[in-house]
Amino acid sequence: MKFKSKILIIAGSDSSGGAGIQADIKTVTSLGGYAMTAITAITSQNTTGVKSVLPIHHKEIEKQILFSSKDIAPDAIKIGMLHSSKVIFSVIKAIKKIKTKKIILDPVMIAKGGAKLISKKAMQTLKDKLIQKTYLITPNIPEAEELTKIKIQNVEDMIHSAKRLLEMGAKNVLLKGGHQKSKYLKDVLLNKKDIKIFKNKKIITRNTHGTGCTLSSAITTFLSCGKPLIKSCELGIKYVNHAIGSSPGYGKGHGPINHINSIELNKKFK
Ligand SMILES: Nc1ncnc2c1ncn2[C@@H]1O[C@H](COP(=O)(O)OP(=O)(O)OP(=O)(O)O)[C@@H](O)[C@H]1O
Numbered sequence: 001m002k003f004k005s006k007i008l009i010i011a012g013s014d015s016s017g018g019a020g021i022q023a024d025i026k027t028v029t030s031l032g033g034y035a036m037t038a039i040t041a042i043t044s045q046n047t048t049g050v051k052s053v054l055p056i057h058h059k060e061i062e063k064q065i066l067f068s069s070k071d072i073a074p075d076a077i078k079i080g081m082l083h084s085s086k087v088i089f090s091v092i093k094a095i096k097k098i099k100t101k102k103i104i105l106d107p108v109m110i111a112k113g114g115a116k117l118i119s120k121k122a123m124q125t126l127k128d129k130l131i132q133k134t135y136l137i138t139p140n141i142p143e144a145e146e147l148t149k150i151k152i153q154n155v156e157d158m159i160h161s162a163k164r165l166l167e168m169g170a171k172n173v174l175l176k177g178g179h180q181k182s183k184y185l186k187d188v189l190l191n192k193k194d195i196k197i198f199k200n201k202k203i204i205t206r207n208t209h210g211t212g213c214t215l216s217s218a219i220t221t222f223l224s225c226g227k228p229l230i231k232s233c234e235l236g237i238k239y240v241n242h243a244i245g246s247s248p249g250y251g252k253g254h255g256p257i258n259h260i261n262s263i264e265l266n267k268k269f270k
């Protein structure tokens, strides 16, 4: 088996292996991509919560990006949590030097429990400077609310908020519906031409650790090897759905999902 493409992941480490860089590498690898990394923070955590976060210096993040991609040129870049304005500016400076336009931003800002993960200043920088430089952003509902100041209670509100993100300079928005209380979850993909709603039955489980990181990495992998946007989102959402459905049940809290379910996906959707 050969690698289909090369992906650079810029994100934080999750010691429990279910989210962050670890989820990203597992996803990219199991979908046939070659993963490179620039680590933005080191967290000590498990399925029950986060114990500590050690941010990596912005210069060190920039070096990881530039030195690895100077040697092996990535076909696409996935960006996860960036904790400060300085880090965001360093990442912008570094990615300018890389040729690919396939840059996917998961604007991680708010933890599952509702806690804000990045500073107010960093949020503003992300809004004013980074969104415009990416191909796709994948906020969840609380993140879209924070970015647009639009309260989201239904799909119409999701569309309204996604439209506002387009006005702010985003090219494509996938607003994720994992936080909806309904029986069916709807993810909304929007750009200036199209609107597409992906609907899935909500799986009743507590094992949803890292669903967001996993989804953005899966979409990045599909885009990196030339699949169109709608197809990439559709396959990414299916991959996450199957991964939740077959989660191994590890840990005492919100357990990880099954990143190696791609074998089944390859058989079904290729
Ligand atoms: N219980 C569930 N059953 C089925 N699909 C789900 C469930 N929870 C989330 N998803 C799907 O997982 C994907 C990720 O969405 P979600 O809103 O959970 O991202 P997120 O909040 O960024 O995740 P994270 O907490 O990992 O950052 C979406 O496609 C969403 O529809």
Ligand SMILES: [Mg+2]
Pocket: 106, 108, 140, 212, 213
């Ligand atoms: Mg998330």
